[in-house]
Amino acid sequence: MSQPQNPKQAGAIGEPLSALDTPCLVLDLAAFERNLDRLMQSVADTKVAVRPHAKSHKCPEIAKRQIARGAVGICCQKISEAKAFADAGINDILLSNELVGSKKIAAALSLARQLQARSGQLTICVDHPQAAADLNHAAQAAGLRIPVLIELDVGQHRCGVADPRASVALIDQVHRSSGLQFKGLQAYHGSAQHTRTQTDRQAAIDQACHLITRVQRDAAALGIDCATVTGAGTGSYLLEARSGVYTEVQPGSYALMDVDYGRNDWGLSDMPVFENSLFIHTSVMSRPDDRAVVDAGLKSMSVDSGLPVVFGRPELVYQKASDEHGVIVASTQTGQPGQPGQPDQPNELVGRLPALGQTVLLVPGHCDPTVNLYDVLHVMDQGVLIDVWPISARGLLF
Numbered sequence: 410m411s412q413p414q415n416p417k418q419a420g421a422i423g424e425p426l427s428a429l430d431t432p433c434l435v436l437d438l439a440a441f442e443r444n445l446d447r448l449m450q451s452v453a454d455t456k457v458a459v460r461p462h463a464k465s466h467k468c469p470e471i472a473k474r475q476i477a478r479g480a481v482g483i484c485c486q487k488i489s490e491a492k493a494f495a496d497a498g499i500n501d502i503l504l505s506n507e508l509v510g511s512k513k514i515a516a517a518l519s520l521a522r523q524l525q526a527r528s529g530q531l532t533i534c535v536d537h538p539q540a541a542a543d544l545n546h547a548a549q550a551a552g553l554r555i556p557v558l559i560e561l562d563v564g565q566h567r568c569g570v571a572d573p574r575a576s577v578a579l580i581d582q583v584h585r586s587s588g589l590q591f592k593g594l595q596a597y598h599g600s601a602q603h604t605r606t607q608t609d610r611q612a613a614i615d616q617a618c619h620l621i622t623r624v625q626r627d628a629a630a631l632g633i634d635c636a637t638v639t640g641a642g643t644g645s646y647l648l649e650a651r652s653g654v655y656t657e658v659q660p661g662s663y664a665l666m667d668v669d670y671g672r673n674d675w676g677l678s679d680m681p682v683f684e685n686s687l688f689i690h691t692s693v694m695s696r697p698d699d700r701a702v703v704d705a706g707l708k709s710m711s712v713d714s715g716l717p718v719v720f721g722r723p724e725l726v727y728q729k730a731s732d733e734h735g736v737i738v739a740s741t742q743t744g745q746p747g748q749p750g751q752p753d754q755p756n757e758l759v760g761r762l763p764a765l766g767q768t769v770l771l772v773p774g775h776c777d778p779t780v781n782l783y784d785v786l787h788v789m790d791q792g793v794l795i796d797v798w799p800i801s802a803r804g805l806l807f
């Protein structure tokens with residue numbers, strides 16, 4: 410008797426893409442693997458370690474493939490997310506984020522114990538003396554020593570300590586805390602990632618390096634080595650990797666890519682081309698005269714970084730999304746989308762629209778929050794479903 414199919418699974422192994430139910434999330438395995446390889450090749454002549462951010466994919470199978478290619482471990486943003494990866498066998502996890510509150514600290518210590526028991530580690534970021542003291546006391550009470558990075562605000566103005574003197578005071582505090590083990594600096598410049606030009610990204614990372622080296626120098630004067638300097642995302646990682654300051658990079662989106670990253674002007678001639686490997690497979694469910702209405706709307710994708718694009722079909726424009734629907738129109742010769750409901754939309758444009766029941770692939774505007782909407786990734790090889798990978802950490806927000 411055949412196994413009952415997972416109700417979240419859009420089709421059976423061996424079926425072609427056209428047979429998968431919609432909307433569903435698909436991964437082009439070949440493009441995805443090229444992305445993983447290209448990233449590792451691009452840093453091969455540097456000394457940096459690669460620790461991809463798993464918040465982009467939330468999928469242990471992807472993390473395992475990244476580690477198999479030489480990544481030293483992964484980053485996670487949430488402790489419950491990290492636990493899902495640890496349970497799936499990932500040993501070395503950096504929580505590249507702050508951890509506040511007794512419940513989260515208890516969960517982190519329990520996870521640290523789980524990982525240390527198998528020679529792994531959970532490293533945690535701290536940016537406040539109170540957070541460092543709370544983590545230290547809890548770790549001491551639990552008989553644990555937790556590796557810690559001090560997070561610097563290198564320009565994003567999110568978490569992190571911006572003032573070099575306050576950073577060094579916190580480094581000194583952590584260094585003297587017996588429940589903590591000071592490892593170095595978390596220095597992620599998030600806003601540099603989607604800064605469109607290479608020149609502006611370089612300026613942002615130069616500024617980050619300036620702050621980091623000042624903090625390193627002042628800490629060294631106290632006899633403390635900031636041995637690890639980690640940060641960087643897909644948009645800038647090659648700059649950090651070549652800076653001589655960073656020892657580790659944390660790109661995440663490169664494995665999947667999205668419309669927003671597609672808007673960067675990469676500039677560097679040797680910057681690898683990362684391909685779109687992540688798509689939403691969607692069907693035309695209604696076909697009024699001048700538009701095609703697909704079954705992937707706001708509940709199927711995140712639009713915080715803009716609407717999706719129709720993959721490989723520049724003549725089609727995904728124009729608006731509602732909860733369960735997306736409206737696709739044909740683009741005019743000026744590259745502007747036609748307006749649904751306008752009777753003068755030329756017939757030849759309307760003729761390009763997909764027919765009722767036809768499917769298209771959408772490239773999501775922003776990969777991370779889109780992946781978080783789905784339970785599984787449908788892995789396609791040459792147009793055939795070959796595997797289904799659980800997105801085990803989806804929805805894990807604690």
Ligand SMILES: Cc1ncc(COP(=O)(O)O)c(C=O)c1O
Nearest residue numbers: 462505597642643659660661662
């Ligand atoms: C701390 C940290 N590191 C790395 C990344 C990875 O960035 P990207 O997905 O743009 O490569 C992120 C993403 O937001 C992040 O917050």
